[in-house]
Amino acid sequence: MSADTVAADPGHAVDGHDEHATTTGLSHTKLAMWVFLGSECLLFGGLISTYLLYKTRGNGRTLPTDVFDIPFTSVSSFVLLMSSLTMVLALSAVSRGEDEAGRTWLLATALLGGVFIGGQVYEFTSFVREGVAFTTNPASSAFFTLTGFHGVHVSLGIVMLMSLFVASVKGKLTQRNAETVEIVGLYWHFVDIVWIFIFTVIYLIPAD
């Protein structure tokens, strides 16, 4: 057995954590989340495609690429990336029955997500000040729609994380139902993965 693999999977229906056996032997909730995330690929695929097709269509006005603040966005990206670490540490702690540590990591994840959203609000505000608003041109509309949708996903993730935190404080989130943390974690990591894609394709790859 590897030294790096230690904790039991809290989301697997046949491992004894789930009282309800399923026909597939897998947790249906977890399977449903994966199907949902697969469909989310289509949503973000469409939004990213739209931006890539319109990114140079500025109608003679300022393009989003002209006002990108790469150092700032790099820090935001790093923050979101590290929130994936805290998320997975939260799951690990709850799976081991360490509720206090689990709460700490859940709160840390929510805070890092909050920092990312704060950064996005700042970025949007500065873009508008520099003449790039939602309706300025097709490129800006596509940019704000894409990053705005991502921001909404992060915000919903923060709400879910805080719900888990409150449930844990009330004693309703224990090792027994750690699968709930894993489901929220999958969503959170997906949001991170989408940003990994957006950061490279939208921000770092030159527009022309």
Add this chain to the structure above:
Amino acid sequence: MSDTTTTEHPEPEADEAVEHHDEGHAHPSDWAYVKIAVVLAAITALEVFTYFETVLDWGVALVPSLIFMMIVKFYLVATWFMHLRFDSKLFGRMFTAGLILAVGVYLVTLTVFEFWV
């Protein structure tokens, strides 16, 4: 740790003490997660470096390099943090199906804009 765990999942590198559970699938230790996060941070730093770097001329290698680094980050998060490496393959297939469909739709759309308009 159950025998099922040791036989069904690939073995990451071994170097630390192992806790044993009587049931369930193997998941990485916290230290393994931290190591993955350090790798992700390093790749991100390298990505940002390509943006500011002015001495080296990346030329046509810039975009493929950035895409390669993006894919590595994507893979690491999906396999380690989302546990696709350790979970049932069915979960990965569900996700991959959506991903392939999304990329396919984009490529078709791009083709339409490039060749048919």
